[in-house]
Amino acid sequence: MSMVTLENLEPGMILAAKVCDKSGRLLLAEGVELEAKHLFIFRTWGIAEADIVGLDGAVENVLMDNITQEKLDQARNTLLSKYCRTDIEHPAICELFRLAVIRKVQHDQQ
Helix, strand or coil: CEEEEHHHCCCCCEECCCEECCCCCEEECCCCECCHHHHHHHHHHCCCEEEECCCCCCHHHHCCCCCCHHHHHHHHHHHHHHHCCCCCCCHHHHHHHHHHHHHHHHHHHC
């Protein structure tokens, strides 16, 4: 299972966990196979990512092919100063940092 950003979700992927909107209302249940209409619903309700079955590992595995390890390393080094007063090994902080790195790389490519 792996969290996959909205722009990387595709029809045919299977949800590993339920998807709820910001107020906690259930949008899709665990085990649902995504369709194009579901991706539209996610955009409409502001869902940024979903937990997908069968994608073990980090989100970097499903990013666009033109993102190199060098770009990821540069983004990590740039963002480390913003996380210097936190326990980067804490699971929640580690996940926030990982997502920040991915967003930075995507933003730099635009």
